[in-house]
Amino acid sequence: MRKRWPILLSALVAVGAAASTHAAEQRPRARAAGVVIGTLPTGPHNAITDVAGVGVGHATLSEGTRLHTGVTAILPHAGNLYRQRVPAAIVVGNGYGKLAGITQVQELGELETPILLTGTLSTWKVADAAVDWLLRQPGMEQVRSLNPVVGETNDGYLSDIRARPLTPALVERALTTPSYGEVEEGAVGAGAGTVAFGWKGGIGTSSRHLAADEGGYTVGVLVQSNFGGELTIAGVPVWKVLPDPAEHARSQAVPPPSTGDGSIMMVVATDAPLDALQLQRLARRALVGLARTGSVMSNGSGDYVIAFSTAKDTLRDPDAAVQPARSVAGEAMSPLFQAAAEATEEAIVNSLFRAGTVRGHRGTAAALPLEPVLQAVRAARVQEPPAR
Secondary structure, eight states: OTTTHHHHHHHHHHHHHHHHHHHHHTSOOTGGGTOOOSSSOOOTTSSGGGSTTOEEEEEEEEETTTEEEEEEEEESOSSOTTTSBEEEEEEEEEEOSOOBTHHHHHHHOEEOSOEEEEEGGGHHHHHHHHHHHHHTSTTOTTOOOOOOEEEEEOOTTTSOGGGOOOOHHHHHHHHHSOBSSOOOOBSSGGGTTOEETTEEOOEEEEEEEOOGGGTOOEEEEEEEEEOOSOOOBTTBOGGGTSOOHHHHTTTSSSOOOOSSOEEEEEEEEEOSOOOHHHHHHHHHHHHHHHHHTTOOOOTTEEEEEEEEEOOGGGOBOTTOSSOOOOOOOGGGHHHHHHHHHHHHHHHHHHHHHHOOOEEOSSSEEOOOOHHHHHHHHHHHHHHSOOOO
């Protein structure tokens, strides 16, 4: 059986990825469906990868109705992140969660590993596998300390979370197959088994590009949505026109979670030269975008933001006695704040729009019904007063 396991694992990963891709292909992103959030323009892919050098890799594990889980890796650049660290900050909106590596980032203000997202009880397995893989990379032969940053949300409704099925091979797959262009969204990677607002959640991403007179910078956001509240899209309280998710799944022994409890991981990337304190300020604006979707960050929700800058003249060399400290002026932060809020809001909406229905371990999470949502958004747009 041991010899057959890698083959079986590969088959399961492939099936899971194919199923997620098929589901996503049938469902549009928010903008493709006519839902425009905010006023700033997006980057060419409307994704976190619009920040040059940033890559996103997924590994999805699907096995019948029992397992729907995975790993998502965010790589700030394609080089050795331990040798070329990026300034970073972490903000905790509500701390009901397990975020490995948080204290060192808060203390030193830098990232030395990729960011990995997964399911709650796999956090430490993913961290261990990531360290093992990173230590094997060229230039890491003398490394004696490493700080893997691994975030999570609980996918235990759709996946047998106690099985803790993620393997080093899956973690390596996410780390070694990143996309630097379009990013797969919905029920994929770390979003395979998540539920948001009682509907199928998942991975979502978006970006904003500032005008030249505002610096010409890009801000990109990726989210792993698994939280609740009163779903609001583009300022429209669409929860009022949607069926109750519990009613929608009344035949199930256990209805999908639809309360405010749950979690969300938000990753914010920018090419603006920012130091750790400025990145902390930027990260807080992702919480603005989260709130706009109807979340109040309830008691049982783990709401975290990890922000980093890829600006080349802010990369940090651990062997250098003096580190670069170039950063934008305070007034230049306001457009970046707006970009982070808008991109976070749209990334969350994309995670819902792109995710298809998933039948899972304890029940079914239905795809967000798009037609009533789109009708409500269109109706609200018609009622808007004309611009002055």
